[in-house]
Each structure stands twice: as C-alpha cells, then as structure tokens.
Amino acid sequence: MNRWLLWVPLGLFAAFFAVVAAGLMRPKDNIIESKMVGKPIPEFTLPAAIEQRPALTSADLATGEPQMLNIFASWCVPCIAEAPQLLALEQAGVKINGIASRDTPQDIANFLSRWGNPYVRIGTDVRSIVQLELGSSGVPETFIIDSKGVIVHQHVGDIRKEDVAELLKIWREAG
Amino acid sequence: MIAEAGLIALWLAAALALLQLALCVIGLTKGQDKLFAAIRPVAIAQGVLVTLSFLLLVLLFIRSDMSVNLVVANSASMKPLIYKISGTWGNHEGSMLLWVAIMGIAGAAIGLFERSLKQRTLVTTLAAQAFISIGFYAFLLIASNPFERAFPVPEDGRGLNPLLQDVGLALHPPTLYLGYVGLSIAFSFAVGAMINRDVGPDFAKAMRPWVLGAWVFLTLGITAGSYWAYYELGWGGWWFWDPVENASLMPWLAATALLHSVTVLATRDGLRAWTLMLAVVAFSMSMIGTFLVRSGVLTSVHAFAVDPERGSFILALLAIYIGGAMALFALRVGTVKEGSQFEPVSREASLVANNLLLSAILGIVFIGTLYPLVVEGFTGEMISVGAPYFNLATGPIALILVAVMAIGPLLRWRRDKAMLVLNRVSIPVFLTAATLFALVLFTTSMSALSLVGLALAAGIAVASFAPLWKRNLRRTPMHTYGMIIAHFGVAVALVGMASESSFTEEKLVAAKPGDELMVNDWKVKLHAIEPMAGPNWTALEARVTAQYANGTTYEIAPQNRMFPSAQTQTSEAALLTRWNGQLYVVLGDSDEQGRWQLRVWWKPFVTLIWFGGVLIALGGLLAMIGRLRRAVRQRRQRAYAEEWL
Numbered sequence: 001m002n003r004w005l006l007w008v009p010l011g012l013f014a015a016f017f018a019v020v021a022a023g024l025m026r027p028k029d030n031i032i033e034s035k036m037v038g039k040p041i042p043e044f045t046l047p048a049a050i051e052q053r054p055a056l057t058s059a060d061l062a063t064g065e066p067q068m069l070n071i072f073a074s075w076c077v078p079c080i081a082e083a084p085q086l087l088a089l090e091q092a093g094v095k096i097n098g099i100a101s102r103d104t105p106q107d108i109a110n111f112l113s114r115w116g117n118p119y120v121r122i123g124t125d126v127r128s129i130v131q132l133e134l135g136s137s138g139v140p141e142t143f144i145i146d147s148k149g150v151i152v153h154q155h156v157g158d159i160r161k162e163d164v165a166e167l168l169k170i171w172r173e174a175g
Numbered sequence: 176m177i178a179e180a181g182l183i184a185l186w187l188a189a190a191l192a193l194l195q196l197a198l199c200v201i202g203l204t205k206g207q208d209k210l211f212a213a214i215r216p217v218a219i220a221q222g223v224l225v226t227l228s229f230l231l232l233v234l235l236f237i238r239s240d241m242s243v244n245l246v247v248a249n250s251a252s253m254k255p256l257i258y259k260i261s262g263t264w265g266n267h268e269g270s271m272l273l274w275v276a277i278m279g280i281a282g283a284a285i286g287l288f289e290r291s292l293k294q295r296t297l298v299t300t301l302a303a304q305a306f307i308s309i310g311f312y313a314f315l316l317i318a319s320n321p322f323e324r325a326f327p328v329p330e331d332g333r334g335l336n337p338l339l340q341d342v343g344l345a346l347h348p349p350t351l352y353l354g355y356v357g358l359s360i361a362f363s364f365a366v367g368a369m370i371n372r373d374v375g376p377d378f379a380k381a382m383r384p385w386v387l388g389a390w391v392f393l394t395l396g397i398t399a400g401s402y403w404a405y406y407e408l409g410w411g412g413w414w415f416w417d418p419v420e421n422a423s424l425m426p427w428l429a430a431t432a433l434l435h436s437v438t439v440l441a442t443r444d445g446l447r448a449w450t451l452m453l454a455v456v457a458f459s460m461s462m463i464g465t466f467l468v469r470s471g472v473l474t475s476v477h478a479f480a481v482d483p484e485r486g487s488f489i490l491a492l493l494a495i496y497i498g499g500a501m502a503l504f505a506l507r508v509g510t511v512k513e514g515s516q517f518e519p520v521s522r523e524a525s526l527v528a529n530n531l532l533l534s535a536i537l538g539i540v541f542i543g544t545l546y547p548l549v550v551e552g553f554t555g556e557m558i559s560v561g562a563p564y565f566n567l568a569t570g571p572i573a574l575i576l577v578a579v580m581a582i583g584p585l586l587r588w589r590r591d592k593a594m595l596v597l598n599r600v601s602i603p604v605f606l607t608a609a610t611l612f613a614l615v616l617f618t619t620s621m622s623a624l625s626l627v628g629l630a631l632a633a634g635i636a637v638a639s640f641a642p643l644w645k646r647n648l649r650r651t652p653m654h655t656y657g658m659i660i661a662h663f664g665v666a667v668a669l670v671g672m673a674s675e676s677s678f679t680e681e682k683l684v685a686a687k688p689g690d691e692l693m694v695n696d697w698k699v700k701l702h703a704i705e706p707m708a709g710p711n712w713t714a715l716e717a718r719v720t721a722q723y724a725n726g727t728t729y730e731i732a733p734q735n736r737m738f739p740s741a742q743t744q745t746s747e748a749a750l751l752t753r754w755n756g757q758l759y760v761v762l763g764d765s766d767e768q769g770r771w772q773l774r775v776w777w778k779p780f781v782t783l784i785w786f787g788g789v790l791i792a793l794g795g796l797l798a799m800i801g802r803l804r805r806a807v808r809q810r811r812q813r814a815y816a817e818e819w820l
Contacts, residue, residue: 003509009452010501013459016545017494020466023548024486075765077706078737081713102767157737158713 036135041069041149044130046123049100049108056097056123062149066174067095068167069143070119071131073103074111076139078158083115085159090118094171098122101131101139142167146174178243181231182322185272188224188279189312191217192305195282199302203295211298215286218301221308222283229263229276232321236263244325245269253710261345267469267485268321270348274465275311277356282308285360291381291806292364293373300360300367307359310492318488347399351423354393355461358430360385362458365451366500369507374447379440380806382454386437387799390430391792397423398788409746409761411776413675413784416565421544422464425537429457432533434795435526443588444515445523448508449530455504459497460537466493467544518590525583532576539568570624577631577669580662581638600638607634618677625673632669639663653801661794668787674780685770695777696724697758704762704771712736714747717762717771721751733762757781 041058048055061067070086072079090096098119100108108122125131134143135154144153144167153170155163195217202210235243236259239252249266250259263269282304289297315321364382368374400423405413414420433453439446466489517523543560585599597604611630614621621629639662642655682694686701693699702718714736722728731749738745751758756779763772 006448006505006508009456010498010505013497013501016463017490017498019545019549019552021490022552024490075767075769077715078713080706104767 036143036151037154039151041145041151042130042133044123044133046099046125046130049098049103049122049124050105050112053098053117053119053122056099056121058149060121061097061145062147064147065095066144066146066152066171067097068171069097069099069134069145071099071101071125071134071136071139071141073101073139074107075103079111079140080115082140082158082160083118085161085164086118087116088164089159089167089171092168094168095120099130100124101128102126144170144174177231177235177238177240178322178324181228181235182320184224184228184231185312185316185322188221188228188275189309189316191221191224192279192308192312195221195305196302196309199298199305202298208294211294214298214301218282218286218305221305222279222281222286225276225279229272232269232272233260233263235322236260236269242325242328244323245321247325247329255710257342257345264348264352268315268319270352271311271315271319271469272321273349273352274356275308275315277352278304278308278311278359281357281360285363285385289381290810291377292367293371293377296364296367296371296373296378298367299370300363303363303366304359307363307496310495314485314488314492318485347396347403350392350399351396354389354391354396354430355423355426355464357385357389357392358426358458358461360389361430361433361454362500365454366503369451369503372507372510374440374451376441376444379437379450380802383434383437383441384799384802384806386430386434386454386457387795387802390427390434391795391799393423393427393430394788394792394795397427398785398792401788402785406748406750406759407745409748411679411681411748411759411761411774411778413781416543416560416562418544419464419468421540422460422467425540425544426457426460426464428533428537428540429453429460432530432537433457435529435533439523439526443517443523445517446527446530448504451508452504453530455497455500459493459500462489462493462497466490517588520586520591520593520596522583522586522588522591525579525586528579529576529583532572532579535572536569536576539572540565543568566624574624574627574631577635577665580665581631581635584642584658584662585638599641603634603638603641606637607631610634621677625677628669628673629677632666632673635666635669636663639666653804654798655801657794657796657798657801659794660797661791664787664790664792664794666787667783667790668785671780671783671785671787675778675784678779679781680777682775684773684775685766686773687768687770692773692775694758694775695779697775697777698722699758699760699773699775701771701773704765707734709736712738715762717760717773719749719760719773721758721760723753731758731760733760735762735764752782755779 041061043058045057046055061069068089086096096118098121100122103124103126105124108124112119123130134151136143136156138156140158142155142159143151144155146152152174153167155167159167195214198210198214198217201207202214232245235246236250237256239250239259240246241252245266245268246262249269250262254262264273282301285297285301285304289300292300361382364378364385368378400420401413404415404420405411408415433450436446436450436453440450466486469485469489543565546560581603582596582600586596607630610633611626614626614629639659642659643651680695682692684690684692686692688701688703691698691700699719699721702720705716705718707714707716714734716732716734719731719733720728721731729751731751733749734747736745736747746761746763749760751760756777759776759778761774763774765771
C-alpha cells in the first residue's frame with residue numbers, strides 16, 4: 001500500500017476541522033428579539049371593529065399616558081383563556097386598546113358579549129397588515145406602550161394569571 | 176446534598192480515569208507489568224462512580240429539586256414522572272453526563288467481561304477509553320456542570336421543550352447514546368491494536384461482539400427516532416435528512432461497514448488496515464454527530480441546546496481524539512503486515528463491495544450535511560441541502576448495496592465460481608424480475624427507485640433465507656440466524672419505504688364539522704372541534720371518526736397544542752394502525768369561514784419500515800449472543816484441553 005495514502009484520513013479530518021472551526025467563529029443570532037421594543041408605534045388607521053367602540057389609530061396610542069394594545073381574534077382559543085386576565089387589567093385601571101385580527105364584526109361582537117369586553121377602542125385588521133407592521137406574528141399578543149407612544153414591552157401568547165402582576169408593573173413604570 | 180454528592184462522584188470518577196491512564200502509560204513504558212492488575216478494578220470503579228453521579232442527577236429531577244439550575248431550566252413540578260426522568264437527558268448538561276456515564280459503563284464492561292484480548296492490548300484499550308473519558312469529564316466539570324445550584328431558589332421550573340414531552344423521548348436518546356458511545360469501545364480497541372501492533376483474527380473476534388452490541392442499540396435508536404419524528408412532527412414523513420438525523424446515520428453506516436469488515440479480519444485475516452480505520456471512523460462519526468448537534472454550527476430543527484463556546488470545547492476534543500487516532504493510523508498501519516489475499520469472486524470480495532458502497536453513502540451524507548456550512552463560509556449565502564439530493568445520490572447506491580447483500584452470504588470464502596453463484600441466486604433473481612414486471616404492468620406513477628426497491632425486496636426476502644438451504648437447521652449457528660433475520664429485516668423495511676413513497680394517498684381539505692372525505696378505503700368524518708386544557712398546554716382537539724370499507728368505525732382525535740410558556744405549537748397527529756398500513760390525520764389551522772384544515776394520509780405498509788428496523792436490530796442481537804456463546808465454549812474447551820495435556 002502506498003504510504004501517503006495512510007495520511008488521507010487525517011487530511012480529510014483536517015479539512016473538516018477547518019470548515020467547522022470557521023463556522024463556529026462566525027457570529028450567529030440564535031434568539032430572535034422583538035425588534036419593535038424601544039421604537040414608536042408605526043403609523044396606522046384602522047376602522048372600528050364593532051359599533052359600540054370607536055376606531056383605532058396610532059395617534060390614539062400616544063396621548064400622554066401609558067396604555068396596552070392587545071391583538072386578538074374571536075377564532076383564537078388562547079384569547080378566550082386570557083379574557084379574564086384582560087378584564088383584571090382593565091379593573092386595575094389600564095386602558096386596553098384592541099386590534100381584531102382576521103375577523104368579522106358579528107363574530108367579534110359575539111366573542112365580546114360572551115367573554116367580556118375590556119377594550120376602550122377596537123380596530124379591525126382584516127388582513128393582518130397592522131399586526132405585521134407591529135412585529136406580531138400571531139394572536140394573542142399584547143404590547144405595552146408608554147406615554148409618548150413608544151413600545152416598551154411585547155408579550156407573546158396568552159396572558160396567564162401569573163403574568164398580570166408583571167405586566168401591571170411594566171405599565172406603571174411606563175408612565 | 177444530593178447535588179453535591181453527584182458532583183463529588185463525578186470528580187472522583189474523573190480522577191480514577193486519570194489513574195487508569197497513568198497506570199497504563201507507566202506500566203507500558205517502564206515495563207512494570209504488575210501495575211496492570213490494578214487497571215480492571217479501577218475501570219470498574221470509575222464506571223460505578225460515574226453511573227452513580229448520573230443516577231443522582233435523575234434523582235434530583237424526580238424530586239424536582241428547584242435549587243439546581245438544570246432542574247429549574249428543564250423541569251416543572253407539575254410534570255408527569257416519566258417526563259421528569261426523561262428531562263434529565265433532554266438538555267445539554269444531562270445528556271453529556273449520560274454520555275460519560277455510558278463511556279464509564281463501557282470501560283467497566285471491558286474490565287469485567289473482556290477475556291480474549293492479549294493483556295497489553297487490553298491495557299492500552301482501557302487507557303484509550305480513559306483518555307477519551309477524561310476529555311468529556313473536563314468538558315462537564317469545566318464548561319457544563321449539571322449540578323450547579325440556583326440562587327435564589329425559584330418556586331417552580333420552566334418546563335421542557337414541548338416537542339420533547341413525549342414517551343418517544345424517554346427512550347430514544349439513551350438508546351442512541353448507548354450505540355454512539357458503545358462505538359468508543361471499537362475505537363479504543365483499534366487504538367490498543369495499533370499501539371501494540373496486534374491486529375489479527377483473535378483481535379477481530381474479541382472486538383466483534385462489542386461492535387455488534389453498539390450497533391444493535393444504534394439501529395434501535397435510529398428506528399425509534401424515525402418513528403418519533405414521524406408522529407410527533409406531524410409532517411407525515413419518516414426521514415427528513417435533517418443534520419441531526421444524518422449525525423445518527425453516519426456512525427451507523429460506518430459501524431455497519433465495520434461489523435462486516437471485522438468478519439473478514441476474523442475469518443480470513445484480511446482487511447487489517449481498513450478494519451482499523453473503520454473502527455476509528457465509526458466512533459469519530461459519533462463524536463462529530465454530537466458536536467454538530469451540541470454546537471449549533473448547523474441549523475437544524477433538532478438544535479435544542481446551542482452554545483458556540485461549548486462547541487469550541489467539543490471541537491478541541493475532536494481534534495485531539497480523532498486527529499490523534501488518524502495520525503497514529505498513518506504512522507503505525509504502514510508497519511502492520513498486510514493480511515491474506517482473495518479472488519474477485521468470493522465472500523471477501525462481496526464484503527469489500529459492501530464496505531465500499533456503505534462508505535460511498537457515508538461520504539455522500541457527510542458532504543451533503545456539511546455543504547451548507549462550506550457554502551456559507553465562502554459566499555455568506557445560506558442554503559440547505561434537502562431530501563432530493565440525498566435520495567437521488569444515496570438511493571441507487573443503497574439499492575446496489577442491498578443486491579450485494581442478497582448475494583454475498585451465498586458466496587464461498589477465498590474463491591468461488593461465477594456460474595455456480597448464478598445458479599444459487601436464480602430463484603431470487605427470477606422473483607425480482609417477475610415482481611418488477613408485474614409492477615411495471617399493473618401500477619402507474621411509481622418512481623424508478625421505488626420500483627426497483629420493491630422488486631429487489633421480493634428477491635432479497637427469499638435470498639436472505641437461502642444460506643439455510645440444505646443445511647441442518649439445528650446445527651446452523653445462531654449468528655447465521657442473526658444474519659438471516661437482519662438481512663430479511665432490510666427487505667421488510669425496503670417494502671415499507673417503497674410502498675410509503677409510491678402508494679401513499681393524501682388529502683388536504685378545509686372541513687366544517689359534519690364534512691366527510693374519502694381517502695383510499697376510509698371514510699373520514701369531522702364531527703367537532705373542541706378546546707382542551709392540559710397541565711401546561713391548551714389544545715384544539717378534533718373529534719373525527721374513520722370508517723373502514725368493511726364498516727368498522729374508529730374514533731380518533733388529532734390535536735393542535737399550544738404551549739404558552741414556550742410559545743410553541745405542536746401538532747399531535749392521530750394514527751390508526753391496521754395490518755396493511757396507517758391512517759394519519761393532522762389538524763391544521765382554521766380560516767375565517769370556520770373551516771378547519773384537515774390533512775389525511777393513508778400510508779400502506781408504512782409500519783414495515785420500523786418493523787424492519789427492529790428485525791435488523793434483533794438479527795444483530797442474535798449474532799452477538801451467538802458469537803459470545805461460541806467464544807465462551809471455545810475458552811472452556813481450551814481450558815479443558817490444557818488441563819489434560
């Protein structure tokens with residue numbers, strides 16, 4: 001057998017080593033952070049979702065007091081699960097604005113009459129355009145917005161009982 | 176206290192590994208042979224201590240001890256007991272501790288049971304085993320201490336990756352690790368043999384049962400992993416050529432080649448250098464696999480625990496162990512005498528063909544897995560190499576391989592006559608041709624690969640039993656039965672694969688409650704969608720009935736689970752298994768009109784894929800038991816003969 005052939009495995013391993021070592025050195029983002037935290041609310045105007053509540057524009061969210069913005073849908077089960085927590089936040093004095101995602105006025109009205117209506121304003125986002133601009137990829141999601149209209153916190157998924165205190169704290173600090 | 180006891184046990188085990196290495200090095204270099212007597216007990220003690228350390232970690236998880244960081248991050252007191260236990264290895268630190276524990280157990284097993292190796296080779300083997308363990312002990316103790324305390328102590332843990340909350344996870348990683356790490360024995364044997372220039376039939380016979388044992392676990396682990404991905408990911412596929420799957424396939428390919436080449440070395444004293452190389456490569460592939468999974472250098476759906484610094488640590492270990500073994504190979508194998516020669520038509524030649532084809536597949540998978548990394552390095556572009564490449568490149572080679580597999584066992588050692596061989600395989604060849612003809616005639620839209628695969632499977636199924644032809648069935652050795660069952664298992668799995676890829680029927684519908692659809696012989700009806708709440712998830716569950724053509728009705732309930740704490744959604748597919756296939760139902764999202772996406776597959780004979788995998792493992796197990804029994808018997812006879820002479 002040719003003597004130098006015996007070195008081929010080591011050579012192949014050296015090549016492998018070089019490739020993965022270079023791969024390891026390259027910085028990599030493994031966590032996707034919410035890019036919207038720290039930025040002002042993007043400009044938008046949404047028509048009213050139901051008759052009983054006014055429409056929602058980005059101007060309504062920069063009024064000099066901290067508020068919450070909750071994205072929900074009548075077809076979303078975790079939204080039912082978080083309804084009591086939203087009502088609790090409303091009781092605590094939080095102004096909650098709603099964006100109904102991909103929904104119909106009738107379904108929204110039914111949903112709110114059955115599970116409670118914590119919202120001061122509700123805009124309807126039929127094609128999820130505003131939702132995407134906000135950097136939200138699903139329902140439910142909740143944003144806390146400070147007095148100048150800057151997003152300070154994004155909560156992805158339903159608000160559970162144990163989350164309420166933390167969200168209230170962030171909301172108070174945003175004032 | 177348990178955590179501290181576990182950490183102490185781990186430190187002590189690491190110290191014993193150092194002692195094990197030192198005893199061997201001093202003994203070999205200073206000619207102090209009496210030191211060797213201590214090596215076996217030290218190896219056994221090390222195995223006991225590291226196992227104790229692992230069991231203590233399991234105990235911490237069972238007791239939900241939230242003062243330990245690892246438990247906090249990967250467990251929750253509400254979880255069912257089985258997931259608390261499996262949570263132990265469902266994370267980086269725990270799985271690395273499992274890794275060294277198995278390494279320690281493997282070393283202890285060599286110390287306890289290995290009786291055929293020459294003393295110096297055995298001692299060097301145990302030293303190599305200790306040397307590898309030391310690296311992983313250092314990795315655990317320095318970079319990933321599983322027993323670290325949490326401060327302040329939180330009320331409860333954060334849970335476990337939802338995908339991992341599954342019975343499949345309880346068994347899949349430990350089985351796979353037993354295979355991965357079991358291959359370290361072959362690696363250490365090879366190092367021992369190279370250092371002592373002790374390569375020959377006796378060495379091969381000693382190594383073979385260990386290789387078979389690791390290979391059985393690896394086969395079972397891959398089979399279980401494939402089934403887990405099949406039902407848990409809800410994509411209906413059973414193999415995705417994902418980097419992590421490839422990481423488990425590559426050691427298996429190398430080990431499969433190894434257990435065939437080791438037979439040539441044991442029986443005919445051929446393929447010496449090649450067998451040593453395969454023994455090194457097999458465990459190297461295990462380590463590379465672990466590295467790829469743990470470092471996050473490749474993007475994968477399986478990358479559960481990712482940390483580049485830990486990646487650098489493992490990479491350094493790889494450089495030492497793999498690089499070292501390969502350098503040793505290059506330096507030493509030139510001085511190992513070449514084994515005996517053989518003719519082109521012979522059992523040896525068919526086993527060489529088996530080895531070359533397996534190596535080719537290994538090379539293709541290796542390149543395909545790393546190619547994205549190379550491209551990203553040179554161009555910055557992110558690409559992924561998918562199933563089409565792997566299927567197209569490995570499929571035809573795999574089919575040639577199974578054809579060789581059918582013929583190989585029917586060849587004589589050293590030299591055979593081509594005409595006689597043709598005569599022996601005439602029935603399987605005829606069966607393959609007839610099946611191929613029938614399939615071409617009666618089916619449409621089968622891909623060439625599945626067509627040939629199914630036809631070959633028919634031939635192999637018969638050919639695998641051909642070694643029993645005209646033999647006394649009671650005197651046929653157990654390892655021959657093992658081979659027959661394993662080869663038959665390949666045919667069985669092949670039928671499942673070809674049938675799944677050719678005859679699967681799929682329907683994707685948007686259904687309202689009350690809607691019905693027909694898939695093959697099944698009438699599937701959606702009755703209702705209901706919300707459900709589990710301990711740490713909420714779900715939508717579809718009430719579905721499936722009625723078979725003969726009138727039998729089954730109730731099934733696919734789910735769509737949301738885990739709010741992990742912000743993950745998992746799909747719980749509903750499976751209905753009949754003897755001739757599986758009905759696979761997945762619930763998707765809903766649209767504005769209140770219709771639900773329902774994806775229904777009928778997959779004929781798909782279960783044969785995993786059934787075949789189990790048969791292959793069973794064959795390996797029989798072969799191992801058969802070989803061990805024969806070795807014990809021969810040792811007794813020799814002892815008996817020596818007594819009388």
